[in-house]
Amino acid sequence: MSMTKKYKNVASMVTDLSEDAAFSEGFSERLQRREFIKTLMVLRAREGMSQQELAQQIGCTQSKVSKLESSGDAEIRFGDLMSYLKAVKHKALVYLVPENQTRVDAVKMHAFEIRKHLACLVDLAGKDAKIAEGIDDFLQEANFNLTMIVKRARRELPASNAKKSALVEVETVEEGPDPELPINRKSRSVQPV
């Protein structure tokens, strides 16, 4: 084993270093069982909170927090989860999806979600030109970034040269008045985030 070898994560290091396959498989299963709990722990660490401080916020004992963090994802109670999230200044958004949801379905679902949020933003502008200006700036930025995401995915496809050349270069251009925004004004240059 070279000293300079680096690993992207603990699981890959364990797989590489362990001579016993059962050990590394057991470890991978352990990580999978606790994936969500560990995310909660990371949120707590980001807030710089100790178990004791979190326990005080949600009105329980430190040992209860300790027990929760030592458990598996399947063991956590919904009420405890909500209290924990609130204490670390987060909230849960739950998507209920069919068991056999495909990737394509997932992309469509999120596209509809984006449409819903954009509509809310437009509503937010109301008749206020100042807010509309800010929202329009954001919409241009979002347009650019979403287009770039799709373009990048297409580029990464193992397509033939002919197909690659057929990819349409989409650019953000200045458009005419947006009927859904309360005021028409000149677009500004767009920078990716």
Next chain:
Amino acid sequence: MWELQPTDEYARRHKRFAKDRPRELQAALDNLDTYVQCLAKGTKPMQIRFRFVRSEPQGIFAISEQGGGANLAPIRMYVVPDLGTETLHLITIGDKKSQRGDIQFSKEYTKELLKQKEESKHGIIEPLTDESSAKVKDEADEHDKKIQERSVDGDGSV
């Protein structure tokens, strides 16, 4: 993007612990995984407050098996995070008996690491060579031996 870089010493001991203390090692590795996830999310090492993380001198952290299950023997993994290169150096792993020597070895390793960093023209840490690592290991073993000789009453723990 944080990466892990184990030393040869760590790799050797990892294999030994996987055989002799698999439950303890899995628990400590689980904690290490949580620690790395925190670093990846941009949390500064000193801000990470978990019961299984203990701060040692020279920017070294000891990650234990705590919280990983009942009736586990205490073990510690010694790591040093390099914020510049986003590399977490896994220096060694040990139990109560080897604790003093492990800390000494970790200190020497970190000292050497800093020395190499200062010597590097571009401020990038060059990895320790096997030769320099062996030297550090010999020094730590020697130190450990002296401690064992002096120790009258037991396990030599700090």
